[in-house]
Amino acid sequence: MTARTDAPATEDTRTRLLATALRLFSVHGVEGTSLQMIADALGVTKAAVYYHFRTKDEITEAVAEPLVRRLVAITEEAAAQRRRGAQIEYLLTGFVDLVVDNRVLAAVFSSDPGVARAIEKSLNHAGDFKKDLIRVIAGPEPDTATLVTANVTLAGIALTGGSPELASVDDDTLREHLLATARRMLGRPRSRP
Amino acid sequence: MTARTDAPATEDTRTRLLATALRLFSVHGVEGTSLQMIADALGVTKAAVYYHFRTKDEITEAVAEPLVRRLVAITEEAAAQRRRGAQIEYLLTGFVDLVVDNRVLAAVFSSDPGVARAIEKSLNHAGDFKKDLIRVIAGPEPDTATLVTANVTLAGIALTGGSPELASVDDDTLREHLLATARRMLGRPRSRP
DNA sequence: GTCTATAGCGCGATAGAC
DNA sequence: GTCTATCGCGCTATAGAC
Numbered sequence: 001m002t003a004r005t006d007a008p009a010t011e012d013t014r015t016r017l018l019a020t021a022l023r024l025f026s027v028h029g030v031e032g033t034s035l036q037m038i039a040d041a042l043g044v045t046k047a048a049v050y051y052h053f054r055t056k057d058e059i060t061e062a063v064a065e066p067l068v069r070r071l072v073a074i075t076e077e078a079a080a081q082r083r084r085g086a087q088i089e090y091l092l093t094g095f096v097d098l099v100v101d102n103r104v105l106a107a108v109f110s111s112d113p114g115v116a117r118a119i120e121k122s123l124n125h126a127g128d129f130k131k132d133l134i135r136v137i138a139g140p141e142p143d144t145a146t147l148v149t150a151n152v153t154l155a156g157i158a159l160t161g162g163s164p165e166l167a168s169v170d171d172d173t174l175r176e177h178l179l180a181t182a183r184r185m186l187g188r189p190r191s192r193p
Numbered sequence: 194m195t196a197r198t199d200a201p202a203t204e205d206t207r208t209r210l211l212a213t214a215l216r217l218f219s220v221h222g223v224e225g226t227s228l229q230m231i232a233d234a235l236g237v238t239k240a241a242v243y244y245h246f247r248t249k250d251e252i253t254e255a256v257a258e259p260l261v262r263r264l265v266a267i268t269e270e271a272a273a274q275r276r277r278g279a280q281i282e283y284l285l286t287g288f289v290d291l292v293v294d295n296r297v298l299a300a301v302f303s304s305d306p307g308v309a310r311a312i313e314k315s316l317n318h319a320g321d322f323k324k325d326l327i328r329v330i331a332g333p334e335p336d337t338a339t340l341v342t343a344n345v346t347l348a349g350i351a352l353t354g355g356s357p358e359l360a361s362v363d364d365d366t367l368r369e370h371l372l373a374t375a376r377r378m379l380g381r382p383r384s385r386p
Numbered sequence: 387g388t389c390t391a392t393a394g395c396g397c398g399a400t401a402g403a404c
Numbered sequence: 405g406t407c408t409a410t411c412g413c414g415c416t417a418t419a420g421a422c
Contacts, residue, residue, distance in 0.1 A: 013388085029306035031224045034414060046415085048389050056415065111304030111352070113222035134358065144362055148370035149377075151356050156349025159304070163344050165327065169337055177341035184342075185378065206405080227397060239398080241406050249398065390421070397414080404407075 014052050017042060022063050026104040030060055031114045060118040064109055068123050070098055075132050084139065085187075091136050092182045095154065099161040100175045107162025110155065137186060153185045207245050210235060215256050219297040223253055224307045253311040257302055261316050263291055268325050277332065278380075284329050285375045288347065292354040293368045300355025303348065330379060346378045 020041045024033040035056060039046045053059045074094035081087040099106045109115050123129075135142075137150040157178050160166065166174060213234045217226040228249060232239045246252045267287035274280040292299045302308050316322075328335075330343040350371050353359065359367060 032306060035416090036414075044388095045390060047391075047417090050416075051388065054416085108306070112306055113225060113301070113304070131358070144359075144366060145370050145373065147359065148353060148362075148367070149374045151353040151359065152349030152371070152374050153345070154349075155352035155356070156345030156347075159348035159352065160341060160344040163348070165324070166337075166340065166344065169341075173337060174341070177338050178345070180338065181342045181345050181378070185374070228399090229397070237405095238407060240400090240408075243399070244405060244407095247399090388422085390419100392417100392419085394417080395415090398412090400411075401409085402407100403409100404405105 013042075017049065017052055018059070018062055021059050022105065025060075025063060025108060029108055030112045030118075057118040057122065060115055061122045064115065064119050065123065067098065067102060067105070067109065068119065068129060071095070071133065072129050074098065075129065075136055078136050079132075087136055088186055091133070092179060092186065095133075096157060096175055096178045096182065099157055099178065100171050102161070104162040107159050110158035149185055153182055157182060206235075210242065210245055211252070211255055214252050215298065218253075218256060218301060222301055223305050223311075250311040250315065253308055254315045257308065257312050258316065260291065260295060260298070260302065261312065261322060264288070264326065265322050267291065268322065268329055271329050272325075280329055281379055284326070285372060285379065288326075289350060289368055289371045289375065292350055292371065293364050295354070297355040299351050300353075303351035342378055346375055350375060 017038065021033070021038055024037055024041065027033075028037070035046050035049050038059075039049050042049070049059075053062065074091060078087050078091035078094065081090050109119070133154065134147070134150050137154065138146045142150070160178065161174070169177075210231065214226070214231050217230055217234065220226075221230070228239050228242055231252075232242050235242070242252075246255065267284060271280050271284035271287065274283050302312070326347065327340070327343050330347065331339045335343070353371065354367070362370075
């Protein structure tokens with residue numbers, strides 16, 4: 001029973017491929033990364049890449065999947081908190097951690113239109129995770145003001161993580177400042193008229 | 194002296210082309226819009242488009258130019274205000290107006306990596322307008338906390354303008370809420386420790 | 387099961403006819 | 405000022421070697 005598991009030996013190349021794609025996506029963006037680049041970096045041909053993934057969108061989705069999974073998990077766990085304050089606090093810390101851990105990639109995935117399409121089309125939940133996220137932050141039946149604030153905060157955090165001006169800031173410092181900024185926006189929703 | 198001005202009769206087609214490109218960019222994004230689409234929408238061939246612009250980047254730049262010009266003007270006028278509070282207020286209202294007037298396009302231009310490249314490579318100031326913008330908001334020699342807040346706010350506003358969840362909100366309402374959000378973030382910088 | 391070779395098609399771009 | 409023709413490259417697809 002040494003080599004008879006369900007997981008095929010392909011996993012290794014597949015994993016290397018995803019790691020390579022992730023690195024290239026972070027540097028050149030998704031649309032800026034060609035299958036040829038990925039193949040060259042791996043030392044194989046384009047067709048070999050095509051054996052593991054049938055389309056570029058599938059690669060994009062596979063690279064994004066761990067991030068989206070983590071985001072969905074954070075959203076669900078946040079929603080499970082009893083107090084509203086705890087829900088928001090849980091989601092903010094989780095979201096900021098995610099962005100800081102993936103800096104450039106989070107910005108690329110938040111902004112690159114090709115990525116948004118690939119993710120929302122395939123990651124089976126049909127791309128509602130973004131809506132769920134906003135709903136936890138803004139609460140049930142939010143007014144427009146709250147919706148706008150939630151959108152600005154989350155979009156701003158995601159993009160700011162990959163901002164070149166802040167590349168020299170270390171992770172812990174960035175995390176702290178992003179959290180402080182977010183809390184200032186959303187921490188005490190009851191203090192609004 | 195009817196047809197002997199320096200401005201060639203080409204201006205008309207060029208303008209139509211830019212208007213068409215702007216519309217298509219707003220719908221499909223820049224990378225999602227092919228020269229063929231633009232040509233078809235105009236009823237000409239790709240090569241005809243190439244008579245007016247040498248590259249797709251040039252079209253992108255030309256479409257973005259009025260927005261960037263307005264942004265640069267707003268930044269300069271804001272910097273010319275005497276009091277810090279007036280500087281921030283001027284820049285915020287101008288920036289929000291710009292975003293609301295161009296909703297989808299502002300989001301596309303803020304996020305699409307292809308656009309960022311095209312703009313920053315060609316619009317002669319070498320793309321420093323973004324830095325200038327942040328500098329007015331964050332003030333001279335800003336600390337990291339202020340930099341982060343400024344980045345989150347501006348990026349968030351630009352992206353939120355084009356957010357599908359807020360498409361049904363009318364311009365005036367959106368403007369009001371974006372401004373309120375921004376002011377809450379940046380309006381009173383002295384109230385920070 | 388993993389890869390190479392090769393081909394089709396669309397896109398951005400160029401050269402040159404009208 | 406607009407067109408046809410053509411090129412190189414990127415994504416996709418298939419046939420077949422190992």
